[in-house]
Amino acid sequence: MKFKNMKVLNDVVLDYNxxxxxxxxxxxxxxxxxGAAAFGWYLRAADFCKGETYEEKELQYKCMVLxxxxxxxxEARTQTVKGLIKSAITVLPARPEAYYWAAKYSIDQSNxxxxxxxxxxxxxxxxxxxxxxxxxPGPVGLEYCYAIxxxxxxxxxxxxxxxFDLKHKRKLDMPDEMSKSVDWWIEQVGYPxxxxxxxxxxxxxxxxxxxxxxxxxxxxxxxxxxxVLSLLNGKRDGSFVEIGSGHPTLFNNTYLLEKDFGWKGLSxxxxxxxxxxxxxxxxxxxxxxxxTKIDYSELFKQNCIEQRVDFLRINSDTSSYNVxxxxxxxxxxxxxxxxxxxxxxxxxxxxxxxxDFIRNLGYVLFVPDVAVSEEQPYEDWWVHPALINNSMKSxxxxxxAWNYFMKERT
Amino acid sequence: MHDLHTxxxxxxxLKRGGSLHPICIPTEVLGNExxxxxxxxxxxxxxxxxxxxxxxxxxxxxxxxxxxxxxxPLVYIHPETDVTLxxxxxxxxxxxxxxxxxxxxxxxVLDTEPTWNFIGLEDAxxxxxxxxxxxxxxxxxxYDAKGKGRMEMANIEFVNGEWxxxxxxxxxxxxDDGSYCEKNWMPILDMPYHFVKWTNPTQVIKFDIENGxxxxxxxxxxxxxxxxxxFRGGSQVIRINEHQRMAFVHETNxxxxxxxxxxxxxxxRIIVWDxxxxxxxxxxxFHFMGTYYDHVKAQDYNIEFxxxxxxxxxxxxxxxxxxxxxxxxLRMPQNVFANFLYGE
Numbered sequence: 001m002k003f004k005n006m007k008v009l010n011d012v013v014l015d016y017n018x019x020x021x022x023x024x025x026x027x028x029x030x031x032x033x034x035g036a037a038a039f040g041w042y043l044r045a046a047d048f049c050k051g052e053t054y055e056e057k058e059l060q061y062k063c064m065v066l067x068x069x070x071x072x073x074x075e076a077r078t079q080t081v082k083g084l085i086k087s088a089i090t091v092l093p094a095r096p097e098a099y100y101w102a103a104k105y106s107i108d109q110s111n112x113x114x115x116x117x118x119x120x121x122x123x124x125x126x127x128x129x130x131x132x133x134x135x136x137p138g139p140v141g142l143e144y145c146y147a148i149x150x151x152x153x154x155x156x157x158x159x160x161x162x163x164f165d166l167k168h169k170r171k172l173d174m175p176d177e178m179s180k181s182v183d184w185w186i187e188q189v190g191y192p193x194x195x196x197x198x199x200x201x202x203x204x205x206x207x208x209x210x211x212x213x214x215x216x217x218x219x220x221x222x223x224x225x226x227x228v229l230s231l232l233n234g235k236r237d238g239s240f241v242e243i244g245s246g247h248p249t250l251f252n253n254t255y256l257l258e259k260d261f262g263w264k265g266l267s268x269x270x271x272x273x274x275x276x277x278x279x280x281x282x283x284x285x286x287x288x289x290x291x292t293k294i295d296y297s298e299l300f301k302q303n304c305i306e307q308r309v310d311f312l313r314i315n316s317d318t319s320s321y322n323v324x325x326x327x328x329x330x331x332x333x334x335x336x337x338x339x340x341x342x343x344x345x346x347x348x349x350x351x352x353x354x355x356d357f358i359r360n361l362g363y364v365l366f367v368p369d370v371a372v373s374e375e376q377p378y379e380d381w382w383v384h385p386a387l388i389n390n391s392m393k394s395x396x397x398x399x400x401a402w403n404y405f406m407k408e409r410t
Numbered sequence: 411m412h413d414l415h416t417x418x419x420x421x422x423x424l425k426r427g428g429s430l431h432p433i434c435i436p437t438e439v440l441g442n443e444x445x446x447x448x449x450x451x452x453x454x455x456x457x458x459x460x461x462x463x464x465x466x467x468x469x470x471x472x473x474x475x476x477x478x479x480x481x482x483p484l485v486y487i488h489p490e491t492d493v494t495l496x497x498x499x500x501x502x503x504x505x506x507x508x509x510x511x512x513x514x515x516x517x518x519v520l521d522t523e524p525t526w527n528f529i530g531l532e533d534a535x536x537x538x539x540x541x542x543x544x545x546x547x548x549x550x551x552x553y554d555a556k557g558k559g560r561m562e563m564a565n566i567e568f569v570n571g572e573w574x575x576x577x578x579x580x581x582x583x584x585x586d587d588g589s590y591c592e593k594n595w596m597p598i599l600d601m602p603y604h605f606v607k608w609t610n611p612t613q614v615i616k617f618d619i620e621n622g623x624x625x626x627x628x629x630x631x632x633x634x635x636x637x638x639x640x641f642r643g644g645s646q647v648i649r650i651n652e653h654q655r656m657a658f659v660h661e662t663n664x665x666x667x668x669x670x671x672x673x674x675x676x677x678x679r680i681i682v683w684d685x686x687x688x689x690x691x692x693x694x695x696f697h698f699m700g701t702y703y704d705h706v707k708a709q710d711y712n713i714e715f716x717x718x719x720x721x722x723x724x725x726x727x728x729x730x731x732x733x734x735x736x737x738x739x740l741r742m743p744q745n746v747f748a749n750f751l752y753g754e
Contacts, residue, residue: 001434003432009430013418013420013421013424016416017416029432033437034434036445036446036736037432040468043473046476047475047476047477073443075491076490076492077490
């Protein structure tokens with residue numbers, strides 16, 4: 001092994017009070033994995049610096065961060081790593097790199113609460129571009145640490161969304177190694193059970209419609225409400241029938257339609273608790289009943305449902321097919337029709353039977369096997385033949401909702 | 411006038427035709443990135459060899475106290491799971507330009523189960539007597555559980571592709587051998603089995619390697635040379651002309667911060683003896699890499715340690731450790747060195 005850059009050493013010897021030159025020497029040692037020598041010079045550089053100007057503070061900051069990195073790659077020197085990172089933060093608390101290192105190191109130490117804290121603090125810092133010198137990948141690094149720490153800390157489903165967001169929204173910002181790590185994490189934790197649309201991703205949304213600008217976020221798990229609006233071009237004052245509505249807002253497929261687009265309709269739900277909450281929070285009429293025991297002709301009549309309904313949704317778990325067969329299709333037509341068959345969990349029997357049944361009614365299978373992930377289909381989306389919009393008709397056998405709706409950044 | 415005090419001897423040498431050479435040992439040899447320190451340079455059978463002490467810690471020395479460790483300004487950073495201070499010796503061969511040809515850990519095959527937590531042969535000086543190559547340093551892991559330290563000579567040789575310890579020779583303190591710790595004895599290269607045990611007043615010890623006994627060869631308390639601090643051992647004692655020998659010695663200033671936590675400053679001098687072991691000259695005090703100077707306390711801070719020196723062609727090579735973290739060889743033209751030694 002040869003120390004090639006003798007100039008940096010000679011510069012330090014000849015200009016012995018110059019911390020910037022000491023820093024360059026330290027980096028040279030660091031490159032050669034001569035950690036002790038590198039650290040010695042980082043520390044001297046920091047100590048010889050007065051820390052009066054931003055440039056001087058930045059030098060001290062870098063010395064502390066890179067010093068911490070040396071100890072982080074050595075064995076069991078946690079107190080020293082933490083101390084150096086804290087020193088860096090003390091020098092320039094508005095810079096994110098030290099928080100990134102702190103979060104990353106806390107994850108390595110399985111101290112996930114600390115990692116969450118540091119990642120959050122880093123995310124609130126001034127927006128600093130990736131910094132190769134400090135091995136800082138940019139804000140995406142903090143999001144990456146936050147995702148891991150959050151998941152490891154709470155194991156909540158919404159923590160999975162953080163990994164998903166990294167993979168699908170920040171892929172191009174991540175270094176290769178981080179990108180691979182995110183793929184690994186997604187493989188471990190699985191896809192989130194909901195993929196929300198938010199306004200700041202409007203530019204990536206494929207099927208724009210009138211009023212899209214006003215949609216701050218949606219509520220469905222996988223864009224079901226957005227599909228209806230896209231297909232009907234943001235129709236206002238539309239109508240719906242929702243069988244198996246669940247929570248009035250959370251993951252609800254009609255709340256956006258009602259709230260932002262003035263739709264009216266009818267919801268059916270067997271859970272007394274959900275119904276009670278629905279009644280408090282929604283304008284829509286909710287029926288508390290077992291969906292398989294309803295006379296839908298009578299129900300629709302009583303609720304003045306018009307013969308042409310914009311949106312029908314059936315989600316009654318294992319009973320969905322029975323419910324499907326009891327809908328009075330001979331009297332009522334539906335522009336958009338979503339049927340949840342859950343084939344990824346329960347097999348293809350219900351799906352295949354429902355498809356035969358609905359096809360015979362003349363509807364067109366527009367988006368088959370809408371999926372939670374690239375390989376977990378759970379429902380079909382049908383469209384009335386009069387409304388076929390070829391630009392939205394999927395040619396894929398399985399349609400991972402995110403990929404169907406959102407353009408990847410290139 | 412020169413800036414020796416603030417810039418150090420390396421600065422002085424570089425400005426006058428000298429050169430400084432860092433010793434870098436690959437992590438494949440070391441196994442980690444911890445300190446390589448206190449190198450001892452020596453010419454043996456036409457080869458330029460340096461023994462380097464590799465420890466299991468990083469020295470954290472915040473000289474300016476702007477960024478002290480939570481445990482103080484001067485802290486040994488071991489693995490938190492390991493309270494031992496471990497030393498391995500790494501033998502390096504250099505070419506004439508001080509580039510490393512090879513480096514290999516010395517296999518101390520005669521090591522036994524340590525009795526204390528400073529483990530290994532520390533601050534070993536490299537030298538040859540009777541055509542045998544020796545490492546001689548202090549061992550504190552062989553005597554008791556309280557850290558009793560004695561100098562030990564290890565005869566090493568390059569055998570079957572590796573540097574190996576062939577024999578080991580503990581050196582008792584002269585007299586009743588009752589002291590707690592002996593260290594930094596300086597081997598006198600042209601007087602086999604003699605060491606300068608103490609510099610001022612000079613005490614030369616003769617070691618009987620066959621019987622494992624020591625006796626005073628030279629000691630006259632009246633030969634004390636006026637000095638503020640003790641001169642402690644450093645390099646080998648090398649002959650510089652037919653009338654004189656010299657060695658690099660160090661002076662320690664062990665300090666405490668306001669909270670009682672340790673800090674320190676190590677400075678060096680060159681001592682010249684005549685053939686009767688009278689100290690006939692001492693250089694000015696110096697550092698190699700300069701120091702952090704605290705103007706409020708009028709105090710220097712730096713840790714350096716010389717453990718080797720050798721005349722090499724028209725130059726002198728001085729090997730030293732910096733902050734227990736790095737090792738260097740300073741090459742100085744001999745005339746420049748002489749000017750420095752006797753005052754420019």
